[in-house]
Amino acid sequence: MDLKLQSKFSIDSVNQAQFIDSRRRRYILLFVSYITSAVMYIYAFKNLGAVDPILPMVLFITATAFLLNITYFHYNNNLNLACNIEAILVAAFVLGLVFIGGFNNTALYWVFPFPAILFGLLGVRNALISNVLLTSALAIILFVPDLALAHYKNAEQSRFITSLLIVILACWINEYFREQSHQAMELLQHNKEQQANTDPLTGLANRRFIDANLMQSFNLQPDVFFPLAVIACDIDSFKQLNDKFGHQAGDEVLKVIANIFRAHLRQQDIACRTGGEEFLLLLPKTSKIDAFKVAEKIRQQLSQQKLLSTDKAYTVTASFGVAESQQLAQLPTAIKLADQQLYQSKRNGRNQIN
Numbered sequence: 451m452d453l454k455l456q457s458k459f460s461i462d463s464v465n466q467a468q469f470i471d472s473r474r475r476r477y478i479l480l481f482v483s484y485i486t487s488a489v490m491y492i493y494a495f496k497n498l499g500a501v502d503p504i505l506p507m508v509l510f511i512t513a514t515a516f517l518l519n520i521t522y523f524h525y526n527n528n529l530n531l532a533c534n535i536e537a538i539l540v541a542a543f544v545l546g547l548v549f550i551g552g553f554n555n556t557a558l559y560w561v562f563p564f565p566a567i568l569f570g571l572l573g574v575r576n577a578l579i580s581n582v583l584l585t586s587a588l589a590i591i592l593f594v595p596d597l598a599l600a601h602y603k604n605a606e607q608s609r610f611i612t613s614l615l616i617v618i619l620a621c622w623i624n625e626y627f628r629e630q631s632h633q634a635m636e637l638l639q640h641n642k643e644q645q646a647n648t649d650p651l652t653g654l655a656n657r658r659f660i661d662a663n664l665m666q667s668f669n670l671q672p673d674v675f676f677p678l679a680v681i682a683c684d685i686d687s688f689k690q691l692n693d694k695f696g697h698q699a700g701d702e703v704l705k706v707i708a709n710i711f712r713a714h715l716r717q718q719d720i721a722c723r724t725g726g727e728e729f730l731l732l733l734p735k736t737s738k739i740d741a742f743k744v745a746e747k748i749r750q751q752l753s754q755q756k757l758l759s760t761d762k763a764y765t766v767t768a769s770f771g772v773a774e775s776q777q778l779a780q781l782p783t784a785i786k787l788a789d790q791q792l793y794q795s796k797r798n799g800r801n802q803i804n
């Protein structure tokens with residue numbers, strides 16, 4: 451089983467890191483939807499009787515749109531969609547507010563929280579693009595004469611854009627390095643997990659992988675795996691081989707048999723080195739009869755393979771035991787049975803399957 455495939459079965463720390471990151475976005479979404487809309491409703495109701503009804507209306511419509519978006523999110527659970535809609539609403543609100551000027555022309559003060567919110571909702575790249583577009587649109591509203599309803603002082607306009615760009619830059623630097631460190635930690639954790647689950651000599655999965663990861667997958671998705679065939683395999687007279695040709699030659703044989711497994715197993719099959727010269731093959735959705743055929747192919751291929759040690763050619767054989775498990779509860783018994791069958795093959799003279 452190669453590393454890529456191994457990670458497919460792992461409910462590992464990478465999933466956990468992604469889960470934590472999506473919780474971060476979820477909380478920002480909830481914060482913007484509930485807290486910001488509450489503030490907007492308060493200001494909208496406070497100014498219901500104002501001479502100009504546009505601002506209370508904008509606040510009321512935006513707050514309601516935030517709440518509708520979060521309600522839809524609770525219904526369909528699509529975080530990306532909800533964050534994208536929220537970001538569009540945020541941008542539209544900021545543009546609208548600056549356009550009309552807000553209460554006593556205070557709109558510009560309210561713009562500053564939103565670059566950080568966009569970074570939280572959209573991730574570094576998309577947030578940077580959105581912030582640049584938003585700032586450009588704000589600059590057009592501010593600097594094109596008589597375009598906006600509101601009138602801002604000249605000095606105020608340029609200082610606002612400058613300080614907004616500083617805020618965006620600071621948010622971008624912060625988010626960029628936060629994302630980088632998050633990715634580096636994720637990768638490190640993933641590599642450590644793979645190392646812990648992999649036999650370094652053959653690159654096959656190890657016993658820990660079966661106990662820590664595979665059992666969890668079997669438990670979560672039994673229909674994907676069962677009935678599961680189990681093949682126990684043990685290289686014959688490996689001690690003699692080590693004694694005769696040296697430990698290094700023995701290591702080469704272990705690598706050769708690992709490659710034979712890779713060549714004859716399907717992508718969904720799992721080959722595991724459980725001990726020195728012992729292996730366990732787990733074949734999802736496979737009957738005992740088919741597992742016998744697979745074991746026979748591996749047995750033949752190994753026994754026919756010519757190996758070389760300091761100019762001396764030799765061959766190696768292995769013995770096999772096969773069993774089948776209909777469900778997870780039967781798996782320990784099936785593994786024990788495959789082991790017993792393997793030792794029957796050894797007793798019967800080795801290089802065979804039982």
Ligand SMILES: Nc1nc2c(ncn2[C@@H]2O[C@H](COP(=O)(O)OP(=O)(O)OP(=O)(O)O)[C@@H](O)[C@H]2O)c(=O)[nH]1
Nearest residue numbers: 684685686687688689690692697698700701726727
């Ligand atoms: N080269 C090498 N040898 C190993 C490794 N791990 C275990 N061994 C050797 O494998 C041998 C296993 O020997 P035994 O358990 O007696 O089995 P066997 O000689 O294969 O005999 P049968 O199983 O009865 O056919 C021991 O000599 C171990 O030292 C390894 O990683 N590399």
